[in-house]
Amino acid sequence: MPKISSFSPAPPLLCTPAASTIFPFLSAIRDIAQEYEVIKQDYWAELTTQKTDLITALQNASSQPDTIGVGSIVAHADPYRTLYVERGEVVEDLGEEVVVAWDHWQNQSKKTDRYFRDELRFWQPQ
Structure with missing residues (x-):
């Protein structure tokens, strides 16, 4: 053994x-x-x-942590999304989700989209 x-x-x-x-x-x-x-x-x-x-x-x-809400200027939180560098404004609060109006979509028919707050970050100029 x-x-x-x-x-x-x-x-x-x-x-x-x-x-x-x-x-x-x-x-x-x-x-x-x-x-x-x-x-x-x-x-x-x-x-x-x-x-x-x-x-x-x-x-x-x-x-108190900053909370994304109506009027917040945001960008997408995922660095691999094209919206990561784009600027948008939260225009509606739906409880769990918010509606964002993206600046670069102003000339398109679809101007807003819904996101969960954790999908967004506060926008910072590059």
Whole structure:
């Protein structure tokens, strides 16, 4: 019968040489975070109500993802489609889908088409 070799797993991350360089870095980050928490209260206390309201509004707005809706300027999300570089405007919201009027179809009889939101992206000039 053949002898089965013993298997030993790789050493855990804490025992690797890289860990000795990571821990001081993480410790420095923790120290900075703690210092920030201490001065944050003093800093916020010095702000006017108008400034704190503005900061809060900006934080809330930046945490909400942009949603494609009526009036959004879009392009197709698939880079292999010709509509990827074309510009269109969402003209109707159908719930799950939206209707897009493509700028380059203005001279054609069919001016709009329906798409799911995940098929589109916000248009960015090249």
